[in-house]
Amino acid sequence: xxxxxxxxxxxxxxxxxxxxxxxxxxIDEQNKLMASVNKLTAAFNAKQDKSEPAAD
Amino acid sequence: MGDSTSPWKLxxxxxxxxxxxxxxxxxxxxxxxxxxxxxxDSENLRSRAEFIADELIALVGHEDAEAYFAGAxxxxxxxxxxxLSLQPGTTKxxxxxxxVLNKNHRWIRPKTPEQRQQTSAQRRQPSSSRKPPGDREPKxxxxxxxxxxxxxxxxxxxxxxxxxxxxxxxxxxxxxPGDVVPPPPKKIPRIKGxxxxxxxxxxxxxxxxxxxxxxxxxxxxxxxxxxxxxxDGPDGPVTYGTDDLKALSPYWSSEKLDKDxxxxxxxxxxxxxxxxxxxxxxxxxxxxxxxxxLPEGSNxxxxxxxxxxxxxxxxxxxxxxxxxxxxxxxxxxxAGDQNATENVWIQKEAExxxxxxxxxxxxxxxxxxxxxxxxxxxxxAKDLEDGRxxxxxxxxxxxxxxxxxxxxxYEKNKDxxxxxxxxxxxxxxxxxxxxxxxEALNVDRKAIEQFAVYTVEEQPDLPAxxxxxxxQGQEIWKD
Numbered sequence: 001x002x003x004x005x006x007x008x009x010x011x012x013x014x015x016x017x018x019x020x021x022x023x024x025x026x027i028d029e030q031n032k033l034m035a036s037v038n039k040l041t042a043a044f045n046a047k048q049d050k051s052e053p054a055a056d
Numbered sequence: 057m058g059d060s061t062s063p064w065k066l067x068x069x070x071x072x073x074x075x076x077x078x079x080x081x082x083x084x085x086x087x088x089x090x091x092x093x094x095x096x097d098s099e100n101l102r103s104r105a106e107f108i109a110d111e112l113i114a115l116v117g118h119e120d121a122e123a124y125f126a127g128a129x130x131x132x133x134x135x136x137x138x139x140l141s142l143q144p145g146t147t148k149x150x151x152x153x154x155x156v157l158n159k160n161h162r163w164i165r166p167k168t169p170e171q172r173q174q175t176s177a178q179r180r181q182p183s184s185s186r187k188p189p190g191d192r193e194p195k196x197x198x199x200x201x202x203x204x205x206x207x208x209x210x211x212x213x214x215x216x217x218x219x220x221x222x223x224x225x226x227x228x229x230x231x232x233p234g235d236v237v238p239p240p241p242k243k244i245p246r247i248k249g250x251x252x253x254x255x256x257x258x259x260x261x262x263x264x265x266x267x268x269x270x271x272x273x274x275x276x277x278x279x280x281x282x283x284x285x286x287x288d289g290p291d292g293p294v295t296y297g298t299d300d301l302k303a304l305s306p307y308w309s310s311e312k313l314d315k316d317x318x319x320x321x322x323x324x325x326x327x328x329x330x331x332x333x334x335x336x337x338x339x340x341x342x343x344x345x346x347x348x349x350l351p352e353g354s355n356x357x358x359x360x361x362x363x364x365x366x367x368x369x370x371x372x373x374x375x376x377x378x379x380x381x382x383x384x385x386x387x388x389x390x391a392g393d394q395n396a397t398e399n400v401w402i403q404k405e406a407e408x409x410x411x412x413x414x415x416x417x418x419x420x421x422x423x424x425x426x427x428x429x430x431x432x433x434x435x436x437a438k439d440l441e442d443g444r445x446x447x448x449x450x451x452x453x454x455x456x457x458x459x460x461x462x463x464x465x466y467e468k469n470k471d472x473x474x475x476x477x478x479x480x481x482x483x484x485x486x487x488x489x490x491x492x493x494x495e496a497l498n499v500d501r502k503a504i505e506q507f508a509v510y511t512v513e514e515q516p517d518l519p520a521x522x523x524x525x526x527x528q529g530q531e532i533w534k535d
Contacts, residue, residue, distance in 0.1 A: 015423035016484045019430045026369050027431065027439070034441035037283055041303035042314040044279055048304075 107274045114348050211245035223464035231336035234397030244334045249532040257307040258330040265334050276301050276342035296343040297389035302335045321443030325525035346386050352410035357384035361418035362454040363392035363446045364425050364433035366482040370418045373486045380414050392454035396461040414476040422455035422504045427511045437522045445525030448508035456501030459492050
């Protein structure tokens, strides 16, 4: 019974499905920034204690 | 054996003399004395020294700190020289207390005959004659501060509990209770139910913190400053965010993962919950350390809102919000995951230091922020540079409980001269609003969770890592 109710409740598309002007550029800018942050944090971790076990 | 002169009462000139007179002695004895062993590597030691220096500078300023540090270093050096020149067993009196030099050339307080007898009797006592646990005398009560209010081995808070009836819930599913900055507790509260790689990643980061929490706090502070410099320039504010500083885990960021963005995104989608506990602990501690560095009267900005509410975009798009950012020195970018439970703690810590806090609450529609095909959290998790995915339950809580908590905090502090409030609406239209809309205070977390789960399950082409990240909480938490 509960399983039947879930989709019915969730199917109500009461959310905004459109795009926001300027958002695409913002996301692109953020991704470029994240790429730089990723490089920075990777280099930062490499300088830290080398005895820490490496992650998978 | 006789009393030795207390080295830390010598004048600077005498200390030089001590150094000079013991140099040859130390060299001649160096083959016969046990060196003071240190299990810490040089980088660790350097980090500790930097931490102490940093605290000292904050306390007394650069010039005095330098003088204190140099003096203390010289005194310690002289003390070491004296100790090395003496034979183990030598005693000295200091403020009426007798110390004895042990075989590692460290001054210790010897045990009294009664203490020695007691220890030896305890050692001799056979295990069968010991009292069963129920018959033992109760342990001495610890202070209220030291007493954890939760089980560190099985951290599963009731997300709706409000133990002090202030209208603000105590804790979220992940992270630490709003007002807790460990230690205490000495251990990071573990989320029970994590398995495989999740458990490994949680344990790896938690154990690093438990081994040396000061070092991790210092690293978090350094990394937050470096990331902030990259994002906002050398004159911009320093931002502290639990999600940003998950990067201290090699599961989140490493040179190896930087060469394999797909693997990095997989980790960030599936280990977000596992790393949150420890990251929240050191981020809070590093934030407090940063507040310690601020001059009285400085401004702090706290950004609040549900997971993926678009706080960054709103800040950029609303000029009034940007002005708030421009005049602040430090930002607490609260994770939506914490359901705005940290506000009371931040305000208290800021006021203790004579700082002003501005709270920027970003209101958004939960369903839109989850499922929108341009900027929803499911869509954004597809970006390999980011890749972070939030769990459906944590997401739903952040939109149902976060606004209620923030509203209560606002009502109690709207007349507080050290607290300012701004509210923004995101989504279709981004604008400043007078307060949290009534409908945002009546969000059903179960309905949002159901919607989030359904929209993920109905997308067969969704990357497995995103599905796993969205749904892993369903197995961990049953409420």
